[in-house]
Amino acid sequence: MSLLSRLCAPFSVYCHRRVLILLLLGFSAGLPLMLVFSTLSFWLREAGIDRAAIGYFSWIALTYAFKWLWSPLVDRISIPVLTRLIGRRRSWMLLSQIILIIAIMGMASSDPLKDLNHLVAFALMVAFASATQDIVIDAFRIDSAPPSMQAALAAAYQVGYRSAMIVATAGALTIAAWSSNYSDAYSLSGWQYAYWVMAMVMGVGVLATLLAREPKVNTEQSDAIQQQMYLRLCEHHPKRLARLYAWFYSACALPFIDFFQRYGRNALLILALIACYRISDIVMGIMANAFYVDMGFKKEEIAAISKVFGLIMTLVGAAFGGMLVNRFGTMKILFLGALLVASTNLLFAWQALIGYNVPFLTFAISVDNFSAGIATAAFIAYLSSLTSSGFSATQYALLSSIMLLFPKFIAGFSGVYVDNFGYVNFFIGCSLIGFPVLILISLVNKRVPSAELTDEQAASQNDNQGL
Incomplete structure (x- = not known):
C-alpha cells in the first residue's frame, strides 16, 4: 500500500452511501431553523414590526427544546400506507419534509403587516415539523450504522446542517435583496420570493429520503412486552383501554426502563x-461575543473570524473527529475532545x-473550534451508542436534552462572574471546570462495557445493512 493510500484510508469512511445521505439530511434539518x-x-x-413582537416570535424556537415530548410517537407509530411502502423511519422523514415545504410556502404567502397571525401559524408549523424531522433523522442515523461509524455520520450531518444555516441566512437575505433590486426600502415580494426559494430547496431532504435505505429496527422485545401488558390488563379492564395503556407503557415508560x-x-x-461533558465550551460561549466587543474587535472582524473561519474549523474538526473515532474508538476520542476543549479555553485567558x-x-x-468539532463528533457518537434499537428516537431526544440542562444553568451566572472577577479568571475557570469531565470519562470507560464493535464486526454489520 502506497503512502498516499495509507493517508487516505482513514477518510474512506466518508465515501459510504449512508454518510453521503446524512450530509443531505443534515442540510434538510439545518434549513428550517433559521427561517423561523x-x-x-x-x-x-x-417590515416595521415592533421589537417586542419580534421577541415573542423567538419563542417559536422553543419547540425544538420540547421535541422529546412527542418522540415516542416517532418510535412507535406507523404512518398508514407510507410505512408499508418505504418503512417507518423514512415515512416519518418524508411526512415531516412535505409538511415543512407546505408550511414554508405558507410563510412565503404571508404579509406580516396585514395578517401577522397567518405568519405565526405557519412559522409554528415549520418549527414543529422541523423538530419532528430532527427526531427521526437522529433515529435514522443511529439505526443505520454501528457505533464505529456514528462519528462519521454525525460529522457529515453537521457539515450539511451548518451549510444549510448559511443558505437560510446569508442566502435568503441575498435573494430577498436581489429580487427587490437591492433597494433599501422594504419589499414584501422580495422576502416572499426568498421563502419560496427556500421551500424549493427543501427538496434536497425529500431526495435524500427517497434515495436512503430503510434501516433495520429491532422492536421484537418492546412488541412482546406491550402484548404481555395488554393481555394482563384485559383481565381487569376494557380491551380498548388496555390497548391504550399497554401502548403508552411501551412507548413512554419502556425507553427509560x-x-x-x-x-x-x-x-x-x-x-x-x-x-457535564459540554460544560466548559457552553459556559465560555455565552460570554464570547461580549468578550470580543470589550476587547475592541469590530463587527466585521468578529463575523469573518468567528462566524465564517470559525465555522470552517468546526466542520474540519468534526470531520477529523469522525475519522479518529472510526480509527481509535469512541471513548479515547471522547477523552481527547474533552481535554482539548478544556485546555483551549486558556487561549482566551x-x-x-x-x-x-x-x-x-x-x-x-481556530484551535478552539477545531477542538470543539472533534469533541462534538465523539460525543454524538457516544450518545448514539447508548440507545437501543426500537427506542432510539425517544432515548436520543432525552439524552441530547440532558446534555444542555446543567451547562446552560451554570452559564446563566457567567456575566456575574465576569463582572466580579474579570475575563482572565473567567476563562481560567471555564478551563478548570472541564477537567473533572476527564475523571467521569475514565470511570465510565472502566465500569461500563463498551458498545463499540471491532473492525471485523462493523464490516460484517455494514454488509448486512447494505452500507
Missing part, C-alpha cells in the same frame, strides 16, 4: 457524564491579557 429564527426576525424588523436495566447503577454515572490582537484571536478561535 434569525432570518424571520430580519424580515419582521424590516430499558436504559436503567441495561446500565444499572452506572446509569447515573453515564447521565452525569452527559450532563491569554487573549484577555494581551487585548486587541487579530492574529492571536484567529489562532485561538
Whole structure:
C-alpha cells in the first residue's frame, strides 16, 4: 500500500452511501431553523414590526427544546400506507419534509403587516415539523450504522446542517435583496420570493429520503412486552383501554426502563457524564461575543473570524473527529475532545491579557473550534451508542436534552462572574471546570462495557445493512 493510500484510508469512511445521505439530511434539518429564527426576525424588523413582537416570535424556537415530548410517537407509530411502502423511519422523514415545504410556502404567502397571525401559524408549523424531522433523522442515523461509524455520520450531518444555516441566512437575505433590486426600502415580494426559494430547496431532504435505505429496527422485545401488558390488563379492564395503556407503557415508560436495566447503577454515572461533558465550551460561549466587543474587535472582524473561519474549523474538526473515532474508538476520542476543549479555553485567558490582537484571536478561535468539532463528533457518537434499537428516537431526544440542562444553568451566572472577577479568571475557570469531565470519562470507560464493535464486526454489520 502506497503512502498516499495509507493517508487516505482513514477518510474512506466518508465515501459510504449512508454518510453521503446524512450530509443531505443534515442540510434538510439545518434549513428550517433559521427561517423561523434569525432570518424571520430580519424580515419582521424590516417590515416595521415592533421589537417586542419580534421577541415573542423567538419563542417559536422553543419547540425544538420540547421535541422529546412527542418522540415516542416517532418510535412507535406507523404512518398508514407510507410505512408499508418505504418503512417507518423514512415515512416519518418524508411526512415531516412535505409538511415543512407546505408550511414554508405558507410563510412565503404571508404579509406580516396585514395578517401577522397567518405568519405565526405557519412559522409554528415549520418549527414543529422541523423538530419532528430532527427526531427521526437522529433515529435514522443511529439505526443505520454501528457505533464505529456514528462519528462519521454525525460529522457529515453537521457539515450539511451548518451549510444549510448559511443558505437560510446569508442566502435568503441575498435573494430577498436581489429580487427587490437591492433597494433599501422594504419589499414584501422580495422576502416572499426568498421563502419560496427556500421551500424549493427543501427538496434536497425529500431526495435524500427517497434515495436512503430503510434501516433495520429491532422492536421484537418492546412488541412482546406491550402484548404481555395488554393481555394482563384485559383481565381487569376494557380491551380498548388496555390497548391504550399497554401502548403508552411501551412507548413512554419502556425507553427509560430499558436504559436503567441495561446500565444499572452506572446509569447515573453515564447521565452525569452527559450532563457535564459540554460544560466548559457552553459556559465560555455565552460570554464570547461580549468578550470580543470589550476587547475592541469590530463587527466585521468578529463575523469573518468567528462566524465564517470559525465555522470552517468546526466542520474540519468534526470531520477529523469522525475519522479518529472510526480509527481509535469512541471513548479515547471522547477523552481527547474533552481535554482539548478544556485546555483551549486558556487561549482566551491569554487573549484577555494581551487585548486587541487579530492574529492571536484567529489562532485561538481556530484551535478552539477545531477542538470543539472533534469533541462534538465523539460525543454524538457516544450518545448514539447508548440507545437501543426500537427506542432510539425517544432515548436520543432525552439524552441530547440532558446534555444542555446543567451547562446552560451554570452559564446563566457567567456575566456575574465576569463582572466580579474579570475575563482572565473567567476563562481560567471555564478551563478548570472541564477537567473533572476527564475523571467521569475514565470511570465510565472502566465500569461500563463498551458498545463499540471491532473492525471485523462493523464490516460484517455494514454488509448486512447494505452500507
